[in-house]
Amino acid sequence: MSSSDIDFIATEARFGAQNYAPIGVVLSRGEGVWVWDTEGNRYLDCLSAYSAVSQGHCHPKILAAMVEQAHRLTLTSRAFHNDQLALFYEEIAALTGSHKVLPMNSGAEAVESAIKSVRKWGYEVKGVPDGQAEIIVCANNFHGRTLGIVGFSTDPETHGHFGPFAPGFKIIPFGDAAALEQAITPNTVAFLVEPIQGEAGVVIPPAGYFTKVRELCTANNVMLVLDEIQTGLGRTGKLLAEQHEGIEADVTLLGKALSGGFYPVSAVLSNNDVLGTLRPGQHGSTFGGNPLACAVARAAMRVLVEEGMIENAARQGARFLDGLKDIRANTIREVRGRGLMLAVELHPEAGRARRYCEALQGKGILAKDTHEQTIRIAPPLVITSDQVDWALERLATTLTQDFS
Structure with missing residues (x-):
């Protein structure tokens, strides 16, 4: 049986303990700040495996x-x-x-x-x-x-x-x-x-x-x-x-x-x-x-x-934080962060953060919700200014989106 014949998500659900609730994407390759799914779609990784992939995928x-x-x-x-x-x-x-x-x-x-x-x-x-x-x-x-x-x-x-x-x-x-x-x-x-x-x-x-x-x-x-x-x-x-x-x-x-x-x-x-x-x-x-x-x-x-990753985290983190604070969206309760450890907390009436993370997936960004109302953003420390700006454009579009 080839990998193309396998329903990975269904197979996980059938055999695996249900101790996680992953976003519905099956990843198969990574390089730097990018990951690709089994269908060839590319995403900017804004979780970095909870900061474990700070140096970028497959350095x-x-x-x-x-x-x-x-x-x-x-x-x-x-x-x-x-x-x-x-x-x-x-x-x-x-x-x-x-x-x-x-x-x-x-x-x-x-x-x-x-x-x-x-x-x-x-x-x-x-x-x-x-x-x-x-x-x-x-x-x-x-x-x-x-x-x-x-x-x-x-x-x-x-x-x-x-x-x-x-x-x-x-x-x-x-x-x-x-x-x-x-x-x-x-x-x-x-x-x-x-x-x-x-x-x-x-x-x-x-x-x-x-x-x-x-x-x-x-x-x-x-x-x-x-x-x-x-x-x-x-x-x-x-x-x-x-x-x-x-x-x-x-x-x-x-x-x-x-x-x-x-x-x-x-x-x-x-x-x-x-x-x-x-x-x-x-x-x-x-x-x-x-x-x-x-x-x-x-x-x-x-x-x-x-490779100066620590200094880059300081520079790009400041750029990312400023950009998030510039987003004018009624959904946002607070933006906070230090370096490339960032979060956007939503107002309760905006709905659960997970639906925003799912919408971001559709725009080529993988982020993770936590505690119902917060979107965590933590890309690899090798991210560039252009990639930060690319992400901010998609985050702005998503955070101002009407889900009603």
Whole structure:
């Protein structure tokens, strides 16, 4: 049976668990900012696989590194050393200014690893009584889908009917430094937070928030854990989103763009002794730090810097944001963003954002709705000014469209 004879969407529905509701397009090829469906239609990718394809689809230098390494050695497990892991450690530490690195695979694994590590640090270094460690998180957070993580989600769709959940988490409002100060106790070991809440609809905290957060965490010997899995590696126009306020996290979580979309790679980065509490046998991953992952990640980081993608994200993000703000449409409640992490929030009376995303598909743009009323826009960091303007024309037409 040839691919042309297969109804891909119907086959997915018949055999697959119904845990996603994708836009009705079947993609088969990608290059740079563009993707093509099985019928040959071209689309500008304005999701970038939730920022995992920041370097653009099928970047040739990352592809070459992956193919070369795949011919040599793909997996050893951490039972043995390999000749790529040390180089990955050295290069990611130099890029981010980190002192210790724990390699994992998915973003959720990085979050779980950080939770384990800060709890262990709390007991062995800070002196929190065993079993009493507290981690503060924010309402409307999104840190992954594992059981440990969804237990402190405030989204009913994420945590409903998956309990019971592990204790030890306090939930406070995002962007409220006073709430953080009030929530901290002698047993608080960490504050886990996204610099910008992506899944919540690209929610940006007030100016000065993270400066105050950093002060509070330092004063109370609390580890500031920044989940930069979406915001990191150039997405917001800086290498790390923390740089917008000139702060430094104690623990930084990276993933998604760390491999340019070729392979699941994540990392926990630490600037203190949090990761130093781990001993052989206490945490690990068969695939974490494997040579193929390390070679791919090294190439992904290299092109990000050498090709000026971070600076381009800042330039094109400003152009995109200004263009979105210039759209005069009664449907728009708010436009917000930083770098190439953007969102258009619609008025409730405009209807669900999904229908606008479906209309954009018909105009050659793939974007994704979130939380009913918000359209997220996050193209690869290699997008050009002409491509931004092309997208803005189609977004303006769609956002002023009458769906009644």
